Amino acid sequence: MPLGLIDKQILWNRLIAVVEEQAQTLQRTAFSTIVRESGDLAAGVFDVRGRMLAQAVTGTPGHINSMALAVGHVLERYPAEAMRPGDVFIHNDPWMGTGHTNDFSVTTPCFRDGKLVAIFACNSHLMDIGGVPRMSGSIDVFMEGLYLPILRIVEAGVVNETLMELIRANTRLPVETEGDVYSLIACNDVGCERLVETMAEFGIDDLGPVADHIIDTSRAAVLANIRALPKGTWSSTLTLDGFDGPLALKAALTISDGGIHVDYAGSAGMVKQNFNVPLCYTIAYTSYALGCIVARDIPNNAGSLEPRTVAAPPGSVVNALKPAAVVARHLVGLMLPDLVFGCLRQAIPDRVPAEGAGVLWGINISGPRVSPPRHDDSFVVGIVTTGGMGALPLRDGLSATGFPSGVRGGPVEIYESMSTVIVWRKQYRQDSGGAGRQRGGLGQDIEIENGIPEPFELACSYERLIHPAAGFDGGLAGAPGVVARSDGKSLPGKGRFPIPPGIRLHIRSPGGGGIGDPRHRDPAAVAADLANELISPEAAHSLYGLATDRAAV
Structure with a gap:
């Protein structure tokens, strides 16, 4: 039948x-x-x-x-x-x-x-x-x-x-x-x-x-949503920290009755370092960003993906060719939604978030399990940490959230049980969300130290230390990320670095950008942020204009 x-x-x-x-x-x-x-x-x-x-x-x-x-x-x-x-x-x-x-x-x-x-x-x-x-x-x-x-x-x-x-x-x-x-x-x-x-x-x-x-x-449901959008072509650029210097990404987005097409022509070429992106990963996060707008309530499958198309010049950083180094491809790939949103913001500004932290801040460490070290007894462990999502036109950005990856932050108890390190602090990073009528999400403040008298090594691949998440329509940028040691030494966002015994590693992940003039934020929302210690009294007063006597509460 x-x-x-x-x-x-x-x-x-x-x-x-x-x-x-x-x-x-x-x-x-x-x-x-x-x-x-x-x-x-x-x-x-x-x-x-x-x-x-x-x-x-x-x-x-x-x-x-x-x-x-x-x-x-x-x-x-x-x-x-x-x-x-x-x-x-x-x-x-x-x-x-x-x-x-x-x-x-x-x-x-x-x-x-x-x-x-x-x-x-x-x-x-x-x-x-x-x-x-x-x-x-x-x-x-x-x-x-x-x-x-x-x-x-x-x-x-x-x-x-x-x-x-x-x-x-x-x-x-x-x-x-x-x-x-x-x-x-x-x-x-x-x-x-x-x-x-x-x-x-x-x-x-x-x-x-x-x-x-x-x-x-x-397919039909996605095409119906696309046909309801304004038609035309919009362009956007995004600057990343890169390795030896800034890395420029460019996109042109075209909406037609037949679908949405994103072209990355003009983006930087492949780099010597390992954050080149194979085309499949570029397609993956471009399609996701478009899906946030045109397929929010439509299941993700071959049909709903078909009207979203992508082009990127072969040999560019977003269409890297074998044998390019690609192990850290997420550093660029996870930033592509912000670039796509930069195009869409010009067509449908009431549906697009501000820039966010984007890239996951994984804390990947390795070291000996015992002191003195034995060559056959070591650990390699990683924990996912996240930053702030950009504000949306009608609500604040989510804090400590792995947007756009969806990867959740890992529990520190598991991290500690599989290594020798102690996590002394893991909390919201105050004032890291970009101020705005709608505030950007907050990053995190984390402190780690080895529990045995031996060094451990940090392997990091981070973005948004130099170029933070931008705010829009009068909203301010989120705080840039920070990697440092308790002895005052700052660390770059990419590389492998020893952390000596007795020295704490400080990881401060970036915040998301805000949307709208901070002075137009609901005073009750500012007061709630202050009471919850998401913002400092100084920020409440200087950025949001909260009365001095209330800022001192």
């Missing part, structure tokens, strides 16, 4: 439930802290043609929207007719995956009664896959650790032990890395199991009609 419209809608929602369980399996079984605690992952289901039908709510745009492209690459290498029950494919090619080698992608064909009915995919960040330990030290992708092309890691249900041994041999954390690979495999297995159960429940053996309904309906 043909499926009716209600049946297709129910199956659509059921697919979202299936992939969410798939993602939760990955998060709960992962060894990597950034996956287990912060959700740096993606999971989704595809039809047999490689079209993404549903993605889990758990996950990040950079992983999800690049995963939407990755399955097509797997099918080019291993066509559907060559796949067998029990096969699993793995790779971490930055240009076919999520943009850098630390993210492993796993693809699993799903069979029902011997027939291929769907494909499940997932990816996640692995803490160590070899390569140079200095985060900013690589100058080509071959220095950035193990590089796997698209390979079968499981063939007809049998694990390729040679490949697994190769993976174990190319990491400083062999147990954790192997565990993460099995976590990815299990994630897809759970998704396939639930899908087969769902198809049996509904008595169907082909997802084709449901797939077409999902994709066609989503």
